Each structure stands twice: as structure tokens, then as C-alpha cells.
Amino acid sequence: MYFLKIGMADYDIHLSQAKHNEEVAKKLVKEPPCHDWGITAAFYAAIHYFECWLFNRAEKHTETSIPVGEDRKFLYTPHAWREKLVETNLSKEAFKSFRKLRDASETARYLSFHRIHPGDKPSWIDKPAPAYFSPEDAIKLVEKVLNSFKFELGIKI
């Protein structure tokens, strides 16, 4: 039998990881064609900033506050539960900023976009994530949207 020990980062660790991810994001968005990964780094900065904010609330951590069913299984995924916490505890602006970063990072990483079915057979087109998101899009997501989320959390920009 294996026991999984999950080390929960405390406030300071979340904050330092958030800052690190943000720095990486700022660098990557200014280095096309790597700017798409800047969006993902920005999303993971947003997650850590939020977990930092949540640490002093009743929930403390997203993962440890997910409701469970009678069978003790999680009812929701961590992402879904975190978004519920963002939506119910923060402003609409904060919610939109967080969701915008998550959705963009999902598209940038998985890019189901480039797998298109023009006919009966799947075909691949030569337009990966760096072409879907312009460098300007990525810079805006990092410098404007992430900053907006931080502002709503009360974190000094």
C-alpha cells in the first residue's frame, strides 16, 4: 500500500512561487515564438496568488476544501472548485481575469485548434499556439489581465 503525502505550501511559498511564475511569464511573452508559454506561466502565477489569498480564509487550500460525497470521493475537480471559490468570494472582474487566463492557457497548451476536420479525415494545419495568440495578446494577458487579478486580490502590483 502506498501513502501519498501531499505537502501543502504555506502563504510565503505560494507568494514566492507566484512571483517567480509571473517573472517567467513576463520574460516569455517578450520572446516570440515562446510567448504562448508566457500565458501558461501567467495562469500558474494567478493560481498561486489566489492560493496565497485563500490561505488566510476558512478554506485555506483549494485541494483540501473540495466537497466529498458519501463515498468520500471528490465531487469536483480542483480547477472547477477553485473557480467556484473565485466566483463566490471575489468580484466579477477577478473572476473574468482568472477565467481568461485559464482558458487561454488551456488553448495554448492543448490547442485542439490545430486539429481540424475539413472533410472526413482529420488534417493538421501549420498554425500552432504562437500563431493563434499574437505576442500582443500574450503581453496583454500577462501585464493587464494578471495585474487586474492581483489588484482584485489586494496584492500590490
Add this chain to the structure above:
Amino acid sequence: MSLQSTDTRYESNLPPYSLHIFNEPLNLLKKKQMKASDTYVVYIPESETETITIDEEDIYLIPSLFWATQKARDLERLALYEIAKKFRRVKEVKSIYVQRYGEELQIFVLVSVEKYNDDLMDKLLDMEYDIRKMFPELVFEFFYPPARVSEKKDFIHPQAECIFSR
């Protein structure tokens, strides 16, 4: 176009909504190349029956997956109806699929775009926020995969159900 009889088993759980079932092939479904043998359920608010036009551009399909008899599921059916109703107004929304993960509803809103569109995301997220506030008892995950102009489902589970398509 004809709607078949109302299914009274569920009607009582859905005031002020009534439940109508297509159980015969309709021209509009044939045009969409859907299987004529499939059964689709359409929820029409009684107050809006006169204003909703069911035609090629305006189809609400709530699949049988969501026929669950529990009352808790009624709320989900209503939420799916509201989702389809809201998002269909955005011309870039091509189709909407739903699948369940645990107790959460995962909503895939396929959008016909070739480049990231920040204004479109603002519009979609405003709608998503409204839906979440309308149904605080439910937990959602929304996804907005860019699907350009072709239908694509290779990233959506085969059991996911289509609730809107144009």
C-alpha cells in the same frame, strides 16, 4: 414542424417549463444529419413558447442523458437550457457540448475563430458569469475551444451530449 406530446412524468418537476419530445424524424433534424432514430428533448418555457422559433438556426437539443428523474437533475436541465439560450446569441458559437465529471457539469462551447479574440472572450465570460450566478447550486467548468468553421469533436468525450448546434 410538429412537436410530439408533452411527457407528463417530468412536466410536474419543471414549472414553469414544459417538456416536449421529438420522437419522429423532423426535417430540420434530417438537415443536420442527425440520426432519425434518436430521441431529443426540447425545453420550452411556457412564457416563451410563442417567441421561440425552432428552425435551422435556432435549435435546442437537450439529450436523453439529462432525463434523470431526480429533482436535482431538473436544475441541471434548466441550466443547460439557459446556457443554450444565452450562448446561441453569439454568432461565433458553433455548438455546445456537455459532459459530467463527478457532480460538475463540463460545458464545451465551440467557437468559430482562427485567432484569439479578447473581446469575444469578454462577451463569453460575461455570459458564463451570469449562468454561474443564476445557478449557484451547480458547479461548472466552461471551455471555449476554437473550432474555426469545421465541426470537430476529437477532444470531446464520445458520451458528451450536444445541447446546441447551428
